[in-house]
Amino acid sequence: MLKKDKTKMRMKPGPAYTKEDWDQVSDNPELTEDDMKRAKPFAYMFPEFAESIRRNMAGRPKLERPKQPISIRLDQDVVEHFKAGGEGWQSRMNEALRKAAGL
Numbered sequence: 001m002l003k004k005d006k007t008k009m010r011m012k013p014g015p016a017y018t019k020e021d022w023d024q025v026s027d028n029p030e031l032t033e034d035d036m037k038r039a040k041p042f043a044y045m046f047p048e049f050a051e052s053i054r055r056n057m058a059g060r061p062k063l064e065r066p067k068q069p070i071s072i073r074l075d076q077d078v079v080e081h082f083k084a085g086g087e088g089w090q091s092r093m094n095e096a097l098r099k100a101a102g103l
Contacts, residue, residue, distance in 0.1 A: 067094075 013019060031039075043050035082089040082096075 013022075082093045085092055
């Protein structure tokens with residue numbers, strides 16, 4: 001048998017599980033040395049699923065031309081005008097600047 005940690009996990013109820021949930025899964029059998037020898041890595045057993053998880057954890061795809069964060073002071077009424085249009089006001093402001101610059 002594998003050495004077992006002397007500290008026992010204590011159940012702390014959370015928003016997604018209860019004491020009853022904990023009791024249902026807390027009787028898992030201990031792994032033996034033989035179990036550990038036969039164990040295979042997750043990515044070996046489920047390569048497609050492991051790859052999809054890896055891809056999803058990578059975040060957004062990298063942009064060819066990423067936006068550059070800057071600090072700029074603008075008149076309050078100009079900012080209020082763009083914000084009044086709701087979500088996406090920074091993109092609309094960017095488009096107006098591109099148009100003004102002839103880009």
